[in-house]
Amino acid sequence: MKKIIFTEKAPAPIGPYNQAVLAGDTLYISGQVAFVPGTDNLILDNIEAETDQVMKNLKAILEAADMTFENVVKSTIFIMNMGDFARINSVYGKYFSETTAPARETVQVATLPKNVNIEISMIAVK
DSSP states (O other): OEEEEEESOOOOOSSSSEEEEEEEEEEEEEOOOOHHHHHHOBBOSSSHHHHHHHHHHHHHHHHHTTOGGGGGGEEEEEEEEEGGHHHHHHHHHGGSSSTOOOOOEEEEOOOOGGSSSSSEEEEEEO
C-alpha cells in the first residue's frame, strides 16, 4: 500500500506526480527545485541560495513523513553546470553528517524544468 505525502511547506506539484510517496517504510521524494512554497517564485540568485531552497523543500517533505535527513539513504542531484559542484556540495553538506550521509550521484544535464540550475530527489527509510 502506498501513502501520498503532501505538505504546504513545500512547493505543490506542477504536473501529474506527488511531492512524495511512502511505500511501506520507504519514502520516495520527487525531484525538488528552488520554488518558494506557496508561490511561483524561484530562487535563482546564485547556486548556493538555489541549493539551500531545494534542501529546505526536501526537509519540509521529510518532516511531513515524520522523517529527517538522517533517514535519507539515497539522493540524486541533477545540475546544469558541473562547475557549480563544489558550491552545491558545500550547501548540501550542511544538511548531513559526513559519517551518516546517504549514497548519492550527481549528474550534469542539458536542461531542467523551469530552466533551474539544480534539482534533487531523495529516498528515505524509517
